[in-house]
Amino acid sequence: MMEASAGKTTNKALPQAIALPKVSTQIKGxxxxxxxxxxxxGTTLVWGAAGCGKSILGLEFLYRGALAGDPGILVVxxxxxxxVRQHALTLGWDLAPLEQxxxxxxxxxxxxxxxxxxxxxxxxxxxxxxxxxSQAIGAKRIVIDAVDVLTRLYRDPWxxxxxxxxxxxxxxxREMTTMLTMKVLHYQTPLPGYEFLDFMADCVIKxxxxxxxxxxxxxxxxxxxRGSSFGRNEYPYIIADDGIHLLPVSSVVxxxxxxxxxxxxGSAQLDAMLEGGYKRGTSVLVAGAPGTGKTTIVSTxxxxxxxxxxxxxxxxxxxxxxxxxANMLSPGIDLRPALQAGTLRFLTALPEAMGAEDHLFAALRxxxxxxxxxxxxxxxxxxxxxxxxxxxxxxxxxxxxxxxERGITCLFTNQLAGAAAENSFAGVGIxxxxxxxxxxxxxxxxxxxxxxxxxxxxxxxxxxxxxxEFRITNRGLExxxxxxxxxxxxxxx
Amino acid sequence: MKTSIxxxxxxxxxxxxxxxxxxxxxxxxxxxxxxYVLRLFVAGDKPQSLEAKKNIEQICAAYLQGCxxxxxxxxxxxxxxxxxxxxLLTPTLLLLSPLPSVTIIGNLSDTExxxxxxxLPKASHE
Numbered sequence: 001m002m003e004a005s006a007g008k009t010t011n012k013a014l015p016q017a018i019a020l021p022k023v024s025t026q027i028k029g030x031x032x033x034x035x036x037x038x039x040x041x042g043t044t045l046v047w048g049a050a051g052c053g054k055s056i057l058g059l060e061f062l063y064r065g066a067l068a069g070d071p072g073i074l075v076v077x078x079x080x081x082x083x084v085r086q087h088a089l090t091l092g093w094d095l096a097p098l099e100q101x102x103x104x105x106x107x108x109x110x111x112x113x114x115x116x117x118x119x120x121x122x123x124x125x126x127x128x129x130x131x132x133x134s135q136a137i138g139a140k141r142i143v144i145d146a147v148d149v150l151t152r153l154y155r156d157p158w159x160x161x162x163x164x165x166x167x168x169x170x171x172x173x174r175e176m177t178t179m180l181t182m183k184v185l186h187y188q189t190p191l192p193g194y195e196f197l198d199f200m201a202d203c204v205i206k207x208x209x210x211x212x213x214x215x216x217x218x219x220x221x222x223x224x225x226r227g228s229s230f231g232r233n234e235y236p237y238i239i240a241d242d243g244i245h246l247l248p249v250s251s252v253v254x255x256x257x258x259x260x261x262x263x264x265x266g267s268a269q270l271d272a273m274l275e276g277g278y279k280r281g282t283s284v285l286v287a288g289a290p291g292t293g294k295t296t297i298v299s300t301x302x303x304x305x306x307x308x309x310x311x312x313x314x315x316x317x318x319x320x321x322x323x324x325x326a327n328m329l330s331p332g333i334d335l336r337p338a339l340q341a342g343t344l345r346f347l348t349a350l351p352e353a354m355g356a357e358d359h360l361f362a363a364l365r366x367x368x369x370x371x372x373x374x375x376x377x378x379x380x381x382x383x384x385x386x387x388x389x390x391x392x393x394x395x396x397x398x399x400x401x402x403x404x405e406r407g408i409t410c411l412f413t414n415q416l417a418g419a420a421a422e423n424s425f426a427g428v429g430i431x432x433x434x435x436x437x438x439x440x441x442x443x444x445x446x447x448x449x450x451x452x453x454x455x456x457x458x459x460x461x462x463x464x465x466x467x468x469e470f471r472i473t474n475r476g477l478e479x480x481x482x483x484x485x486x487x488x489x490x491x492x493x
Numbered sequence: 494m495k496t497s498i499x500x501x502x503x504x505x506x507x508x509x510x511x512x513x514x515x516x517x518x519x520x521x522x523x524x525x526x527x528x529y530v531l532r533l534f535v536a537g538d539k540p541q542s543l544e545a546k547k548n549i550e551q552i553c554a555a556y557l558q559g560c561x562x563x564x565x566x567x568x569x570x571x572x573x574x575x576x577x578x579x580x581l582l583t584p585t586l587l588l589l590s591p592l593p594s595v596t597i598i599g600n601l602s603d604t605e606x607x608x609x610x611x612x613l614p615k616a617s618h619e
Contacts, residue, residue, distance in 0.1 A: 111581075114595075114596070115598055116597045117598050117599050118597050118598070118599040118602070118603040119599030121541060121582045121584060121585075121598050122536065124536030124568055125534055125575040125581050125582055128569055128575065129568075131572070132572040133576075150581070150582075153582070153598070
């Protein structure tokens with residue numbers, strides 16, 4: 001194997017740096033983490049506990065490769081070939097035409113449990129079949145799913161190790177790009193006796209599935225990549241209805257578009273405080289205690305955008321679309337025409353319904369399909385219920401980044417639970433991510449309850465520094481002038 | 494011990510057939526319900542394969558005189574028979590008839606285990 005010190009592509013001082021030849025994994029987001037793909041002609045080990053998607057990863061690599069014209073061989077030891085074909089269909093992958101076209105060969109390696117062992121044996125028949133079939137279809141890639149099921153027949157760790165090494169060398173000699181999958185227990189390390197696999201393989205990918213606050217999440221991590229740089233973090237992934245999707249955070253390059261022109265928020269008075277309105281392609285956070293009118297303000301923005309003919313996507317985590325529309329009728333905001341015209345679209349889901357990655361994937365898919373100019377998320381504070389604070393923060397951050405890359409305006413609401421929470425979102429500061437913050441508060445003064453609005457921040461633009469009193473009437477948001485009272489004791493829960 | 498080895502018998506994959514040991518011819522009989530139809534898959538002249546071939550030939554001669562049809566396939570010459578029978582490990586011995594069929598993996602050095610798997614009582618060796 002090429003033990004290239006060329007791995008660090010940034011090291012220009014090494015004159016003989018040769019890039020390691022790589023093969024695309026065909027899995028969305030994984031090639032970025034692997035800096036191009038898995039090693040061509042090398043062995044990649046994928047290990048993980050039951051149900052984390054090892055077989056799907058291997059199958060997707062072969063299926064999409066075959067579609068792109070690269071023939072491959074799949075050897076399955078745990079599932080019958082017919083079951084693999086059936087499962088593939090549930091992901092929308094029809095293997096039969098590829099098999100008929102000689103782009104894919106599925107070798108059913110399930111060993112009959114009634115098989116009797118009487119003396120020593122080797123893997124020659126398997127190798128002969130692989131050699132024969134790969135030559136016949138011109139395959140240079142192979143996935144061996146659950147190789148340990150076969151080699152465990154030896155009941156001897158040393159023998160097993162030597163046979164897996166033999167297989168590895170035999171495939172390497174034939175320059176086959178190989179993916180081996182392997183079970184682990186307890187989300188930790190390979191099964192006892194299989195640690196050698198990590199040393200043998202050129203590239204090691206770990207998959208795991210864990211639960212945080214009863215919400216299941218999946219993570220992928222590249223443990224090792226001989227001769228190549230790679231993303232070293234744990235990356236969330238999901239198994240969607242069409243395969244595996246990774247959403248690498250740190251591979252997000254900040255290629256955001258510059259803010260666009262200034263457009264109206266829908267309230268002339270608020271526009272005046274914002275020196276004309278908000279800039280397209282920026283992100284605005286509307287934060288406040290419960291009942292301060294956050295949803296009313298974002299709905300005002302939504303209505304104005306829709307009236308300009310700009311498509312708006314409303315991600316609702318706490319209320320149904322019907323409830324939001326009905327509630328907004330009392331402050332005089334009628335979203336129904338926009339909904340009927342198709343300029344407004346709702347995507348509603350309870351945060352607990354699925355993991356943060358699934359939520360993000362659903363939102364990003366909708367953004368890609370609908371191509372909105374404004375995305376509203378109500379409310380970020382509910383995202384905490386997706387699992388962890390970190391997951392909620394990542395969701396928000398990636399949604400902001402994805403929208404900024406496309407020049408889409410983001411509008412978030414966030415429910416604050418106390419004065420100390422003003423600057424933070426769920427313990428992780430989100431205000432640094434957003435361009436503008438509108439803070440809504442209660443105040444009690446002179447025996448009266450007052451609602452106040454303060455523009456805390458507008459990145460790269462002038463704005464009013466005054467705290468305005470406001471109320472929500474049946475004509476919407478109405479600013480009542482500068483509030484000079486105190487906010488002592490507010491907002492609170 | 495006398496056995497006859499007939500080469501190039503007509504089989505599904507004639508080129509893979511290394512040899513056929515047909516003890517029925519000893520008694521000039523036709524294949525009957527009691528005929529043991531055996532397939533042995535070997536890998537060239539690997540020691541395990543030679544060992545398995547020797548072992549099964551001895552068992553056939555000693556226990557299945559006159560009612561055994563053994564076909565040997567070399568996976569190195571042709572893999573298709575192995576593929577058709579789902580054989581990935583060598584040596585592998587398949588008992589196809591009488592039913593139920595049996596798969597035995599290994600060099601067949603454990604004679605007692607092989608006899609048990611083939612449902613051959615030791616007592617038949619007289």
